[in-house]
Amino acid sequence: MQIINEILAREEGKTLEFKLDCSSLEPIVRTVIAFANTAGGQILIGIRDNSKELVGVEDPTSHESRLCNAFSDMISPQLIPDINVVSYRGLSLLLISVPHLSGPYYLRSAGLERGTFIRLGSSNRAADSEMLEELKRQAQNVCFDETPLPGMNSEQIDFRVASELFAKHGKSIDINKLINLGALQNIGGKVVPSIGGILLFGVKKEDTLPDARIKCARFKGTNSTVFLDSYETWTGLINAVDEVIAFIRRHTRQGLEIGAASHQVMPEYPDIALREAVINAIVHTDYSSKGMSIRVGIFDDRIEISNPGGLPFGISMEHLFSGISRLRNRVIGRVFHELRLIEQWGTGISRIKETCYMAKLPEPRFEELGSSFRVTLYSGSTPRISQRSWELKLVEYLQIHTEISSKQAADLWSISERGARMKLKTLVDEKIITKIATNPNDPKTVYILHSGV
Numbered sequence: 001m002q003i004i005n006e007i008l009a010r011e012e013g014k015t016l017e018f019k020l021d022c023s024s025l026e027p028i029v030r031t032v033i034a035f036a037n038t039a040g041g042q043i044l045i046g047i048r049d050n051s052k053e054l055v056g057v058e059d060p061t062s063h064e065s066r067l068c069n070a071f072s073d074m075i076s077p078q079l080i081p082d083i084n085v086v087s088y089r090g091l092s093l094l095l096i097s098v099p100h101l102s103g104p105y106y107l108r109s110a111g112l113e114r115g116t117f118i119r120l121g122s123s124n125r126a127a128d129s130e131m132l133e134e135l136k137r138q139a140q141n142v143c144f145d146e147t148p149l150p151g152m153n154s155e156q157i158d159f160r161v162a163s164e165l166f167a168k169h170g171k172s173i174d175i176n177k178l179i180n181l182g183a184l185q186n187i188g189g190k191v192v193p194s195i196g197g198i199l200l201f202g203v204k205k206e207d208t209l210p211d212a213r214i215k216c217a218r219f220k221g222t223n224s225t226v227f228l229d230s231y232e233t234w235t236g237l238i239n240a241v242d243e244v245i246a247f248i249r250r251h252t253r254q255g256l257e258i259g260a261a262s263h264q265v266m267p268e269y270p271d272i273a274l275r276e277a278v279i280n281a282i283v284h285t286d287y288s289s290k291g292m293s294i295r296v297g298i299f300d301d302r303i304e305i306s307n308p309g310g311l312p313f314g315i316s317m318e319h320l321f322s323g324i325s326r327l328r329n330r331v332i333g334r335v336f337h338e339l340r341l342i343e344q345w346g347t348g349i350s351r352i353k354e355t356c357y358m359a360k361l362p363e364p365r366f367e368e369l370g371s372s373f374r375v376t377l378y379s380g381s382t383p384r385i386s387q388r389s390w391e392l393k394l395v396e397y398l399q400i401h402t403e404i405s406s407k408q409a410a411d412l413w414s415i416s417e418r419g420a421r422m423k424l425k426t427l428v429d430e431k432i433i434t435k436i437a438t439n440p441n442d443p444k445t446v447y448i449l450h451s452g453v
Contacts, residue, residue, distance in 0.1 A: 003095075003402070007044055008052060009434045010446050012122040014368065015316050016040035016162070018049035019425045022063045022094070026107075030117050030124045032071060032081055032098050037127070037135060038119040040100035054438040063094060074277045076108040089438055104135035117195045120310070120370050125225040130288055138313050144288045145196030145329040148185040149208070155192050157184065158236070162201045165238055169339055174423040181338065182331035196331025199237050199287065212287055214240055216296040217319040218251040224297060237282050237332060238339065239325030243279050244296055251298045252379075268379050269303060273355040273364070276348045276373045279341055281307035284328050284373065292372070306374040308328045317368060320349055352377075390423065391432065395449065403446040
């Protein structure tokens, strides 16, 4: 029962889908393919996806057999997810658990080019040519920035810039070290730059990778209607960090903290949070995406830092917040780590959150928006979301007791059960809690905390 409660507390998304029944098998097969290719996931069958009303599955053993046959016959290469019949409040449900695996997996009848699906939000999308190549690279354990550029030579790398950057940290650099880091590669006796090498130290990276730029803008107010200033940079990725931070500093407020002996300048946004967010975008950008660039938008009340590429395949938002990370660009990551721009893998998100908390700023927001990722930092002028006392009381109760009925809520709040149902509905609409019921009039209806609260 606990696993179903946990699933019902979530919304459909990258790793979860609800299905009413098994009447149409191909949509279920497509979802299994998309989950396997993207970050794994679960499909719960026997539930209305719009209302989360549980209806159950008649003759679940028969449907389980049909699903097994469909997965075996319709998916290539072979993929057999875990299927379980789960009993919940007298109903039988089917729970399909799909791991993330190196594929690409595809619908056999459509073929690899047209039948490969990935998960974007709560939708299955046919993988385009760029995404398909990314899936193939993942299967070969190769990153895009490791790709050699055989039409070039080592002179396309600016050794002066590379030497200066390493010298700042008391380190030297030569061709052999650049080869070890992956910025250069020895291909048949010829030393050529990799894509990562060009991104980091390329003489004219804009000629080779015209979309590998960072666009910065300061907008008037809280929307992107009116520009006050803008800036673009194609410089090497390491120097680009400081250029972007400098642009942000020019367009955000600086305050003073007055102490007994001295005054300390207090920026509107903490340096650590800003730097981590900018570096996160640079290191995790999908540089194979055409027509997309890193964007930094500064508004009166927030900063939005967006990069092309959602989370790397195999990683979900749940993984991200638990500190599990997968490096999309190994060459860039190695060099940033060597130059101490990255301290530990997977700690950037927690450092951003912790720094904003210590500065008494609203909690930053992290979003996977289709094929991009965005970090939003809020200024001190952004009002914090305040919780009502009765809401806090309920949240504290659910953190201890897991679930609550409308009668128990009425007792908790010392109000009528009708009044409690109205407050509970408000919290359901606000996605603070989730209602669990087999039908709209289920006498056993309970409420649990919404996933993420």
